[in-house]
Amino acid sequence: MASSIRTPRIVLAALRGGAGKTLLSVGIVAALRKRGCRIGVFKKGPDYIDAGWLGLAADAVCHNLDPYLFSRETLLSSFLEKSQGMEIAIIEGNRGLFDGVDAQGSFSTAELSKTLKAPAILIIDTTKMTRTAAALALGCCALDPSLELKGIILNRVGGSRHERVVTEAIEHAVSVPVIGCVRKLSLDNFPQRHLGLLPLHEHPGALDFIRDAAAVAEQSINLDRLVDIAGQAGELALEQLSLPNRRSDHYSGIRIGVIRDSAFQFYYPENLEALSNQGAELVFISALKPEALPDVHAVYIGGGFPETHAEQLAENTIFKRSLYEAVERGLPVYAECGGLMYLCRTLRIDERVYPMTGVFQVDTVLERKPQGLGYIQVEVTGANPFFRKGDRLTGHEFHYSSLRGRLPDWMYSFAVLRGQGMDGRRDGLCRLNALGTYMHLHALGEPRWAQGLLRKAAEFKISCEDSRRLAMTL
Numbered sequence: 319m320a321s322s323i324r325t326p327r328i329v330l331a332a333l334r335g336g337a338g339k340t341l342l343s344v345g346i347v348a349a350l351r352k353r354g355c356r357i358g359v360f361k362k363g364p365d366y367i368d369a370g371w372l373g374l375a376a377d378a379v380c381h382n383l384d385p386y387l388f389s390r391e392t393l394l395s396s397f398l399e400k401s402q403g404m405e406i407a408i409i410e411g412n413r414g415l416f417d418g419v420d421a422q423g424s425f426s427t428a429e430l431s432k433t434l435k436a437p438a439i440l441i442i443d444t445t446k447m448t449r450t451a452a453a454l455a456l457g458c459c460a461l462d463p464s465l466e467l468k469g470i471i472l473n474r475v476g477g478s479r480h481e482r483v484v485t486e487a488i489e490h491a492v493s494v495p496v497i498g499c500v501r502k503l504s505l506d507n508f509p510q511r512h513l514g515l516l517p518l519h520e521h522p523g524a525l526d527f528i529r530d531a532a533a534v535a536e537q538s539i540n541l542d543r544l545v546d547i548a549g550q551a552g553e554l555a556l557e558q559l560s561l562p563n564r565r566s567d568h569y570s571g572i573r574i575g576v577i578r579d580s581a582f583q584f585y586y587p588e589n590l591e592a593l594s595n596q597g598a599e600l601v602f603i604s605a606l607k608p609e610a611l612p613d614v615h616a617v618y619i620g621g622g623f624p625e626t627h628a629e630q631l632a633e634n635t636i637f638k639r640s641l642y643e644a645v646e647r648g649l650p651v652y653a654e655c656g657g658l659m660y661l662c663r664t665l666r667i668d669e670r671v672y673p674m675t676g677v678f679q680v681d682t683v684l685e686r687k688p689q690g691l692g693y694i695q696v697e698v699t700g701a702n703p704f705f706r707k708g709d710r711l712t713g714h715e716f717h718y719s720s721l722r723g724r725l726p727d728w729m730y731s732f733a734v735l736r737g738q739g740m741d742g743r744r745d746g747l748c749r750l751n752a753l754g755t756y757m758h759l760h761a762l763g764e765p766r767w768a769q770g771l772l773r774k775a776a777e778f779k780i781s782c783e784d785s786r787r788l789a790m791t792l
Contacts (some may be wrong), residue, residue, distance in 0.1 A: 320413075321557075322553055322555035323402065324551070324553050324554075325404050326408035326545065326551055327358075327401070327406065327434065327514060328439075328468075328490040328544065328547060329362075329409045329431040329434070329436045329437070329439070330346070330408065330410050330438075330439050331438050332414065332443070333440070333454060333458075334414045336437065337441055338441060338474065339410060339411070340475065341534070342500065342534070342707055343372060343410040344418060344442055344527075344528065345533075345539075346532045347359055347408055352532060352692060356382040356403065357376045357390075357404060357407070358408070359375070359376040359378060359410075360381050360382070361382050361409070361410050362383065362409060362411045363384055363411075363413075364384055364387070364714035364760070366499065366583070366584040366586075366603075367382075368478030370583075371528075374524060374528060375463070375528050379587050381400050381587060382760065383397060383409065383430060384435075385425045385429060386419060386425040386693060387762070387764075388762050392762050392763070393498075393658035396762060398554065398556055403710065406545065406548050409434065410563065414426075415440060415458060416428050416430050419693065425709030428475070432464060432465060433502045433610075434551075435552040437464075437466045437548065437550055437716060438465060438466060439450035439468065439544065440458060440467060441470075441471040442470060442472055442770075443472065444474055444480070445474045451694065452487035452490070453491070453494070455470060455588070466550075466782035469497040470494055470498075470518065471496070472498065472499045472500065474500065474503075475501050475763075479714065481499045491568060495543070496540050497544055498539030498540060498544075499538060500539070503534065513645045520545075525665040529573045535670050549745050550592055557728045563682075565595045567597040568597055569596045569772045569776060570598075571779070572597065572616075573601065573613065574598045574615065574616050574617070574618060574775060575612065576600050576603065576618050577604050577620070578604075578722050579618045580604050580626075581606060581622050581626070581627040581656070582619055582622040582656055582660070583621075584655070584786065586761065589767075590759045591761070592761035592767075592768035596768070598772060598775070603629060605660065606630050606631065607634070608636045608638035609637060610636060611641050614649075615649075615651060615782075616772075616775035617650070617652070618651075618657075618771065619652070619653040619654070619660060621654055621655035621657065622656040624659050624674075625659075625667055625684050631665075631674065632665075638674070641677075643750070646750070648751050649752075650703050650775055651677075651752040652704060654754075654755055655715070655716070655717055655755075655756055655758060658678075659684075659719055660674050660684045660753060661674065661678050661752060662675075662677075662754075663676045663678065663679050665682050665719075666681060666684065666722075677752050678725070678729075678747050678749060680722065680763075681723055682719045682720070682721055685718050687718070688717070688718055689718060689738060690715040690717050690756055691715065692715065692736060692737065693713070693714050694713055694714060694715045694737030694739060694744065694756075695731065695734075696733060696734055696735060696745055697709070697710050697733045698731060698732060699710075699730075700728060700729075700747045701728075701729040701750070702753050703751045703753060704767070705731070705776060711757065711764055712737070714762070715737055725747065730744040730747060730748070731747070732745040733743075737757075738756070740756060751774060
């Protein structure tokens, strides 16, 4: 059955990362929410932090749209499903408007804008420039005339004269209106780390941030014109929704522990849905609380910043010991990035060394520069609980830590085809039924991930029940 949508929608883009796109996107979403709009929010590309802020601003779940990790049909299906019933959908792009994986800009924000038939709004950082901003706008229009570039927001404008000169220059050069001019802001309430904003869970005043960002948008951006532009989006149709992992009760009775706290906070909502949609019960656990691991049939440890909670994680021996002992009993554990760091022997930050769980007898060291950044593809080459040998998996990585120590080759399950992984050649440490990797997978792009975790959890449940029955007969 064909599905279609006419939901007003826009893509917010910039010329580069660090141009203020996320701050303004959050502000626009929060300001429209104050007006009572039902807003669907989306983040282009592999990103957890910006998605968290957008979700808080909209009081809704923010979903990722990644044309590199998803097929076109899956991407459209996800967008159609999550946009139904919304008054407006706002998609924040990533990096520069035309930046993709190759010289043609494949999988870029511009290509996503065209795929979704969503008009684009371009944010230009005008720091130390006037008419050059017009050249940038003209270049964007000329590079891809098929892109529906419908509005421009000037950011970091120096004053009223600067605003007037830049606006006149742009509107003389291109037929794209300037719909907002944002003055230079103090960043006191907008702290950043690495490539963007501080994670939501670590911000000292998240709701104050949202309030202040909304005020910036209300004072500096013509929201009525922005909404009008969103209403110019064409009808988007798809012959059939093609999302994997549709709802069933096949794994009813399976309990999946998810370690989610301020140390481990990076989870795609679709990954959790892929587990619960198959009937599994999600049990949310904190590695920061001095409590033993509850009765679960598998554990999923996502990414995050364990380094910011290293002392608390190290001192929580009750939980560490219970998790280690559960792994020794064969509990399936899937750990990615920050979760991998937690399963290692120690975490070193500068001169301090913090003991972690010790499931893998190697150490992690927090480095000064990124050790892996971007998309990653691996081939499954070794035995592991969740994937078949020969499978090729595509995900992304972003880690500042590296591994120290030697392990036998048979403990590595993945050969790296693209990206860095653990040493440029290998990734996927495996011991018993625990697998740790620097690779983040998205369930819509790799549905085999959820099926593998659920299948192994079901096997563990059966083995536990068999052991209990045997014990009762003795």
